[in-house]
Amino acid sequence: MEVGSDSDNVIVSTSSTAPEIRSRSRPSSPFPHPFNIPGQRPSYASFSSVSGLFPSVQAIDERVIKRLDLDLELLSDTITTDYSSGSGDCRSHSNQNEKLKTFLRIRPPSSHLNVDVNIPVFANQNQVLTIQDSQTVLAFPTTKNTITFPKLEGRRRKQIEFKFSKVLGPECGQSTVFEECVTPLIEKFLGRENCLIFSYGATNSGKTYTMQGHGTEYGIIPRTLDTIFNRINDRLYKLGNIKPHLYEAFLHLNPREVEALFEKRDRVVIDANVKQEFLESYCRLSSSSISDKSSNICVDFVGTGHNFEPSSSSSTMYSIWVSYAELYNERVYDLLDNSQLGSKKRRKELKLLQDRNGFVYIKDLAEFPVNSDEEAYKLFLAGRKNLQFAATQMNLHSSRSHSFFTIRVVSLGIGNGMVPYPKTVHRLTFCDLAGMERASQTENEGIRLKESGTINNSLTVLLKVIRLLREKQNGRGGTGAGMIETIPFRDSKLTHIFKSYLSSSTHVCMVVNVSPDPFVADSTLQVLQNSAIASNVIVFKPVDVNVRANLLPKKLKESEPEPPLFSTFTEKFSSSTSPSRFSTTESDDEYDYGLPTVVAPKTMAQKVANLERQVASLKEQLAASEFEKQKIREDMLKMIVDERILWNKRLQQRMLTEQNLNRRRLSLVKYETMLSPATRCGRCSPPTADMEDIDETFEGEEEVDEETKNQEPQDESDKENWYK
Numbered sequence: 001m002e003v004g005s006d007s008d009n010v011i012v013s014t015s016s017t018a019p020e021i022r023s024r025s026r027p028s029s030p031f032p033h034p035f036n037i038p039g040q041r042p043s044y045a046s047f048s049s050v051s052g053l054f055p056s057v058q059a060i061d062e063r064v065i066k067r068l069d070l071d072l073e074l075l076s077d078t079i080t081t082d083y084s085s086g087s088g089d090c091r092s093h094s095n096q097n098e099k100l101k102t103f104l105r106i107r108p109p110s111s112h113l114n115v116d117v118n119i120p121v122f123a124n125q126n127q128v129l130t131i132q133d134s135q136t137v138l139a140f141p142t143t144k145n146t147i148t149f150p151k152l153e154g155r156r157r158k159q160i161e162f163k164f165s166k167v168l169g170p171e172c173g174q175s176t177v178f179e180e181c182v183t184p185l186i187e188k189f190l191g192r193e194n195c196l197i198f199s200y201g202a203t204n205s206g207k208t209y210t211m212q213g214h215g216t217e218y219g220i221i222p223r224t225l226d227t228i229f230n231r232i233n234d235r236l237y238k239l240g241n242i243k244p245h246l247y248e249a250f251l252h253l254n255p256r257e258v259e260a261l262f263e264k265r266d267r268v269v270i271d272a273n274v275k276q277e278f279l280e281s282y283c284r285l286s287s288s289s290i291s292d293k294s295s296n297i298c299v300d301f302v303g304t305g306h307n308f309e310p311s312s313s314s315s316t317m318y319s320i321w322v323s324y325a326e327l328y329n330e331r332v333y334d335l336l337d338n339s340q341l342g343s344k345k346r347r348k349e350l351k352l353l354q355d356r357n358g359f360v361y362i363k364d365l366a367e368f369p370v371n372s373d374e375e376a377y378k379l380f381l382a383g384r385k386n387l388q389f390a391a392t393q394m395n396l397h398s399s400r401s402h403s404f405f406t407i408r409v410v411s412l413g414i415g416n417g418m419v420p421y422p423k424t425v426h427r428l429t430f431c432d433l434a435g436m437e438r439a440s441q442t443e444n445e446g447i448r449l450k451e452s453g454t455i456n457n458s459l460t461v462l463l464k465v466i467r468l469l470r471e472k473q474n475g476r477g478g479t480g481a482g483m484i485e486t487i488p489f490r491d492s493k494l495t496h497i498f499k500s501y502l503s504s505s506t507h508v509c510m511v512v513n514v515s516p517d518p519f520v521a522d523s524t525l526q527v528l529q530n531s532a533i534a535s536n537v538i539v540f541k542p543v544d545v546n547v548r549a550n551l552l553p554k555k556l557k558e559s560e561p562e563p564p565l566f567s568t569f570t571e572k573f574s575s576s577t578s579p580s581r582f583s584t585t586e587s588d589d590e591y592d593y594g595l596p597t598v599v600a601p602k603t604m605a606q607k608v609a610n611l612e613r614q615v616a617s618l619k620e621q622l623a624a625s626e627f628e629k630q631k632i633r634e635d636m637l638k639m640i641v642d643e644r645i646l647w648n649k650r651l652q653q654r655m656l657t658e659q660n661l662n663r664r665r666l667s668l669v670k671y672e673t674m675l676s677p678a679t680r681c682g683r684c685s686p687p688t689a690d691m692e693d694i695d696e697t698f699e700g701e702e703e704v705d706e707e708t709k710n711q712e713p714q715d716e717s718d719k720e721n722w723y724k
């Protein structure tokens, strides 16, 4: 197969042998070479402006050839390595984990497209890419003048082989790309696994075209929406009151909150003023099912053996939510937030936070429930209107930001009482990366140049992360969590967002977009080289959904709505103005969310078990302390009774002593009277007998004491009665 209309301009061919090198004359340019700036890596193919606007071909200089040598050396191991996904040297990890899937999409050459920017057709172009088979592409650097640089002649024959999960040539339309790259992933997503699809490539290579589409050439996002709603069909849960929260937790909204959310959603669409014809054409197409044309799996859940539940089961329903964010100049913005529309205020920048499980999420990102693919598509178009695009020399509609369109599905169990309860939440994220840019090609200045800088920077960090992941996985690092900690995900916001996907149980698919145009040959080679490295990166194998289900609390697994936890929190928060939390636990160590942390479903079982253990131990402590308390009370009572008896005894003794004293006083008085001179006469003798009486009386004190003693209570009950 050959692609290209001009006989001279054969760009892509499926022939297995290298095409002959055609000699050509170098087009002379009246302009100086403006792009080979000293100190910068020169482009293989350089440009100047023919008309002051469009690039044209110039000769390759020696520095380019040196750089080429270096690239070829770097690629030497790539040439012999099988990078196709699912085969090759996945080493010991292949059983447990899977490689990142890489699809190569080669767009038609610019000269054959009715593209926005009028890139000139070159009279003498060499072939850049050759599709060898469905997984292999052969690449070699473009030479514009092999006569001038005969050193390249030999190298031309040494083609560089790259393997991908699938190579999609320029003849592949949007539906084929969707079917090949996305359909298997949708199955996994509906089988309750997290998925990420991202497009990677140089500017103008067709990333946005692949992801979003152009006009009625719908890209993979609209097609996915259509497919998902077709598949879920009558199992859609439309109330929108169970909202995904943080990375994989839930919120339960009260009716007032749900109403406000739907109102806000409709306002976003109205404010965006999306052209009606876009919607109508999508509706027309989706009613005849755009994805049906490309895939024959668009029926209600059929048991494909991949964790799908049998279609007869009605115990699970699905609530679908979408969000749309962009990363522009290292700042995260909500594309579905129109609150600053019309005002001169800056868009609100959003923060990236991390939950207790290390999952990164965008705080305060608006997320809306959608009940049809049209509703979802409207939101997608509304968000797209807020995306940052600008014209560059390479692309009149060039993305200036990385965008993230996320579809989340909350699986809900429906109990006999028809009360839904959330089981799991999963996400499918489409990331349309901005293109790698060379200032020499885009001719950007000022703000555009700054954007290029941040785009290239974040892409470089992404590649660094991917390289490191590969190195560590292939080397001593292993695939454990410890290894993940050493990867510099935080070096850019892009990689920080990607951390959750690359380091956890997520299916990752990379669509590599390249252009066969010779004037971007060096960018193409670089993109291929980077993606070859990426394709050998292992992402953690998704946790089997059954294992995940086993992690849920026992009650949640049953078809009956769970209960205490859910209803308690519903009751507790439903009347409050803030959204109710499904479950709360201690707050995160690292970040302050300002909210009670919500337990991820997979850790909920452990949390419940922990709480139950705590409750049991507290009950034991309580019983022990009750016993202690009773004992102390008895001791105290005994002490009080003893004390009172003693006190009473002393009181009685005192009374008796006083009595005795009185008696003694009386006796003394009596004795004195007898001794007084008035009463004494010679006939009288001293009253001795009375004196003895007095002594006896003193001895009598003891007798009284004995009596008192005999009156004291002998046992405890007597004591109390006695005291009373």
Ligand SMILES: Nc1ncnc2c1ncn2[C@@H]1O[C@H](COP(=O)(O)OP(=O)(O)OP(=O)(O)O)[C@@H](O)[C@H]1O
Residues within 6 Å of the ligand: 106, 107, 108, 113, 114, 115, 116, 201, 202, 203, 204, 205, 206, 207, 208, 209, 210, 214, 395, 397, 398, 399, 400, 433, 434, 435, 436, 513
């Ligand atoms: N496979 C294709 N078939 C037809 N047209 C295509 C294809 N790929 C890209 N195009 C066209 O090429 C132009 C550039 O594509 P696109 O904007 O998708 O590039 P990009 O890689 O997203 O660029 P940037 O990184 O600058 O945003 C668009 O006009 C698009 O319609």
